[in-house]
Amino acid sequence: MKSPNRDLLVLLKDESMSEHAIEREVERLNKMLFDVESFDNISVSHELIDLNKYRIYHERKTVLQAIKEKELKPFVFLFNMN
Numbered sequence: 001m002k003s004p005n006r007d008l009l010v011l012l013k014d015e016s017m018s019e020h021a022i023e024r025e026v027e028r029l030n031k032m033l034f035d036v037e038s039f040d041n042i043s044v045s046h047e048l049i050d051l052n053k054y055r056i057y058h059e060r061k062t063v064l065q066a067i068k069e070k071e072l073k074p075f076v077f078l079f080n081m082n
Contacts, residue, residue, distance in 0.1 A: 006030070039064055045082055051075040 008026060017025075035041070040060075048057040048066050052075050057063065066078055 006033075039067065042067060045080060047079050047081055049077045049079050051077070 008029060010022070010026060010029070012022070043060045043063040046063050046067075048063050049055075050057065052073070057066075063078070066072060066076070072078065
């Protein structure tokens, strides 16, 4: 798996964790975030609100197209349903 380029702040309760244990924990966090941030999971948890047409789109294909665009049209919003 390719290592993502991100900064993580990990707060530890136990100061006695070894360097290897901390690296393993960060690796697990990266894997979990990689899975959660996939396009499939994002398209399920978002909907597209188009105020120009007064419509709300739940379809996976429409939401994915909006995510892949560089810039949304005016008054079109990507809404997280969580």
